[in-house]
Amino acid sequence: MVLPGLESTAAEEIEQSLGGEVKRSNDGYVVFRLPEIDASILHLRTAEDVFLLAWGTDSLTFRAVDLESIRQWTAREADWRTLLQIHHAIRPKPKGKPSYRLVAQMTGEHGYRRIDARDAMAEGLAGKLPPSWRHAEENASVEVWLTINGATAVCGLRLSDQSMRHRTYKDEHLRASLRPTLAAAMVRVAGARFGHVVLDPMCGAGTILAEQLEVGKGQISVWGGDIDASALAAAGSNLRRLGRTHLARWDATRLPLPDAGVDRIVSNPPFGKQLSSPEEIGPLYRAMLPEYDRVLRPGGRAVLLVSDVERLHDAARHVRWKRTQELRVRVLGQPAALTVWQKPGMG
Template identity: 25%
Template sequence: MTQHAPFDIFLVTAPGLEAMLCAELVEKGFAEPVAQSGGVTIKGGWPDVWRANLEIRGASRVLARIGSFHAVHLSQLDKLARRFPWGDILRPDVPVRVDASSKRSKIYHAGAATQRIETAIREELGAEISADAAVQVRARLEDNLCTLSIDTSGELLHKRGYKQAVAKAPMRETLAALFLRQCGYDGTGPVLDPMCGSGTFIIEAAEIAAGLAPGRSREFAFEHLVGFDRAAWDKMRAPRAPRTTDLRFYGSDRDAGAIRVARDNAERAGVSHLTQFQQCPVSELEAPDCKPGLVMINPPYGTRIGNKTALQGLYRGLGKTLMTRFAGWRVGLVTTEVSLAKATRLPFGAPGPYIDHGGLKVRLFVTGVLE
C-alpha cells in the first residue's frame, strides 16, 4: 500500500442500517459504495479517509484497509507481521494498540495473534504498545486470511465534540442521523421531538439543514499517521458559512434538566439560533406555527414486562396528542416493542429492521402524513 494508490475504506455502522449509510455516501459523492454486513466499503485515498470522518453522519468508525496476507499458524503470522511495511503508515514515535479477531481460521486464539502483531510492531518499527493509544491496528483473521486495518477515527464518531452532558438513555448521534434519513428527512423541513432528552435528534436535524460537517469540532486518529498533510486537512475542514435557512427545530421534554442540557448542547454545536427547547409534557404539546414537518421520537422503552405495561398509557397519550394536533406532520418513532408502537394508534407502516441500541434491539416505525 502506497500513500497514493486507492485502497479499501470500510465505514462501520449498526447492522440493519447499511443501506442508509450507503445512500449517504452516494449523496456525498464517494465513489461506488458497496453495502456489506456491518458497514459500507468505498475505494479511495487518504483524503477520502479524512473527508469520510469529517462529513459522514451515519458511520461509527472509518477503517483504512492497509494490507492482508494468508497465515495458518502463529509462527507464520509472526514472520509475515514482521515483514509488513508498518513504517509506511505508522510513526515510531506514536503509541499503537492492536486488536485481533478470529473466525473460521486455524489461528483461533485472538489473544495470541494480538501479541504476535504487537511484538512485530514494537520490535520492527520501534513504536510503543499502549492499551490507551489513539492509533489502533485491527487484524481480522477469517478463513486464514489476515486483513489489517487502521482505525482512522479514534473515538467513536458519534462523539461530535459538542456534548458535555447527556440525559437518560441518549440516542447516539450516528444512529439518530440514519433514523432521520430512514424517515426521508433531507434538511428541507422542520423537525420536532416531544421527548428530546439532550437534544440529539433536534441538533442533528439542524446541522443537516445548515450543512454543517459532523466532525468539524473534534480530532481524529489519522492525524497521527505517516504522510498526514496538516495543511491539506486544515483546508478541508476550514469553517464554512452555514447554509441560510428559515427552518426551526423544536424540542420539548417534561424534565427541566434535560432542557437545560439540550440548550447547552445546541449552543456548543452552533445551532442554538435554529433550535427552540421548552419544558412541556406531551399532553400539553401544541404544533408550532410553521409548515408541517417530521415528529421524531425516542420514547422510554421499559426493559421489564411491568414497565412495558405501564408505558402503554404514555404511548397512548403520545398518539392522541399527535393525531389531534399535528395534522400534516409525519411521525418517526424508535422503540423496542410492536405493542408499544401499536398503543399510539398512529398509522405506522411496516417497521424497519432491528437495530442494536445500548444493548436493546429497537426498530423505527414511520407514518405517512397524518390527517
C-alpha cells in the same frame, strides 16, 4: 464500522456524501472504495469508526490454523507503506516519536484466544512499521485493528478517534441518552429538507435535535420538548452552540402546538424499562400517536425508535400512518426498532 442494523443507512451516506462505491456490508461494517481519500471521510455521521482496510476475509475456520492465515494476510495482503502514507495525510503525525497500538476484538467461539489473534497480527506486521516507533497503549499515533466476528475478519488502520462517535457537543449526558450515530441515522431517514420544521417531542438531552442542527445548516427549524426539567436543561446546554432551537417543557401527549405545523417528527420515546412500570408503555403510545398525528402535516413523516415495536404497531392502527421502513438495532444491549412512518397526504 457501524452499529449493527445501520449498515444500509451508512452505505447510503457513504454513497451520497462521499461519492463512495460500497463493495459490501454486513454485521456492523461497510466496505467501500473512494476515488480519493481525504479528511471528509471523518465527517461521516452514521459511522462509529473509519479504517483503511488492509485485508478482510469471510473464511475463518474457527480453528487454530486461522492464526497462521492472519499472520500471512497481515504480512502479504496489505501495502502497509501506502496505507501509512494515506493515514499520515489525513491525521498528521504528532510531534515526537510516533507510537502504535494493536487492537484485536473477537466475537463468536474460536479455537484460539483474542490475544493469540493479536499476536498473529503482530507477527505479520514485523518489519512493516518503522523500527523507531514505540508501542503505546494510550494515545498511540497509529492504531491497527483486527476485528473478528464469526468467520469474518477485517484488519485495518484506524483513521477515526473517539470524537467521531461521541461528538464534541455532548456536555451533558443523561442515562437514556442516544448514541449520536443512531440519532444521525434517524435524522437521515427522516430526510428533512431546507425550510422544514423538525420536532422531537421527547427530546431528553437533545441528541436527535443536535444531529438535525448539524446537518440542517440553519435552514431547518428544530423544535423539541420534554416533560422532565433536568432533561430540558441538558438539551439546552448541549444545543446552545449548534444553532437556534425552540425548546419547551411539555407533556408530549398534549402538545401546545398547532395542527399540521411540523414536517417531520423524529423521536425516541422511553423504553418500557425506563418507566416506573413497563405496562405504561402501551397507554403512552396510544396517547402519543394521535397527538403526533395532529401536529404532523399531511404527507409528513415520523421516525420513532422504540423497544416495544408491537405496542407501537397497535397504537399506529388508530392513526392512518403507513410504515415504510423498519431497521432492527440494539440500544443499551436491548433489541429495538427504528421505524419510519408516512402520514397520508391530502386527497
